[in-house]
Amino acid sequence: MLKQHEEFVQNLIRQIQDDERFVGVLAAGSMAKNSMDQFSDLDLILVYLPTFKTDIMRNRLHIASQFGHLLSGFTGEHVGEPRLLICLYHGPLHVDFKFVTMEEINDGVETPIVVWQRDSSLEQLLNQIQFSYPLPDVQWIEDRFWVWVHYAATKLGRGELFEVISFLSFVRETVLGPLILMQHNSLPNGVRKIERHAPELIEELEETVPVHEKESCYNTIKSSISLYLYLRRYYESDIQIKLEAQQVSIKYLEEVYEEM
Template sequence: MLKQHKDFIQIVKKQIKDDERFMGILAGGSMINNTMDQFSDLDLILVYDAIFQDDIMMNRLQIASRFGRLLSGFTGEHVGEPRLLICLYNAPILHVDLKFVTIEEVKDGVEKPLVVWQRNSSLSQLLSEIKYSFPFPDIQWVEDRFWVWIHYGATKLGRGEFFEVVDFLSFLRGTVIGPLVLMKNNSLPRGVRRIEEDAPDFIEELEKTVAIHEKESCYNAIKSTISLYLNLRRDYEIEIQIKSEAQQESIKYLEEVYREI
């Protein structure tokens, strides 16, 4: 952890200690596995007494402004987490995610957080009793959808919506390919996060799934995505129902579309 991170945490601790509404501070993200660098943001969980819920949720920006020079802050509905306040501070510039939760909501996470500060031992006791489990993709869920998604990509290719194809391929990397590659390399399936570091043996294949705004590039990237998925799927084929006809027909359609444009 760098000085800018440590200094910010110290300010938060000082402010929260003096606020009786709060019961503790937890840390998530890269602090959990000690992988922070100068580009890391801070993921802090501010645990409060539920009787103050309305007051705290209405005044989160005001609370966040006590921690430093707040340039901007907004809530996290776009990532499905309205309790989250995403903040950008200055002097030094720093991205900080502040999640405001009651002690009853602490159990909702997917990884065991670190205790940064607590008013008493209740947080540590609670964390020792919870079994956190990081969500891994359901391979059948993926297989059921993958070929429908490939057909969708082919329709956009046929229409000449190349920007849509580029977006679509990015979605497939983050939702399907990246997680499966990371799992194969014994890493947590966090989309494509740190994939260059955690799966260097797949970089060349992953590069082929990246398209530019051009017909040939988009077609080849879709084909490379299919090829990589089939390679990764082999590890699970005895466990799932393969959608063979959907696979055959969606690939056939892609080829037909490509020949016609």
């Protein structure tokens, strides 16, 4: 752990161990994996007694302000996690706090480590839980992918190129990146650290990144389709291929391009 991160964590422990509402602090992310670098944020889980739930959830920003010079903080409804508090401290240092009760710990998707605990009950609980990161549902992707291709083609035909660019970013985050990372036995978390885990496919991914120009948008849609078909082949025996949807959507994309 780097000095800035370590100093923050130690100060947090000093503050929280005197607060009867809390029973422990866990760490997830790169701290749990012992892979932190100078650009890492801190992912901390603050475990509290359920009796204090209303009080803690109402006063999370105030609690976070006691751990350092808090510049700004906000809750995580935009990522579907209202228990999350995303903070920026002077340094600057990014810290994500998740406030949970003991009963909510098993909602996590990766195994955390104990940073501090009031007694051994927290560690004992962690030893009983099997955490697992959710893998992409390839059938879910296949059911949607060709509808998405048709959508992109309509926006290309209309000249809404920024919408096409946004769509292709969505495809990399939701489809291509996770499938690539899964093939490399890495957490299928969008395109996070994909340069490190799949360097041999970076050139193919680069070909899915367009500029604001019709020809580029068309070519990158095609490249996204090609890369998806390459990745899909690992799962074709286990899913229902939407072959007709695939053929119709690709044909429509070509027709739109020919009329441009």
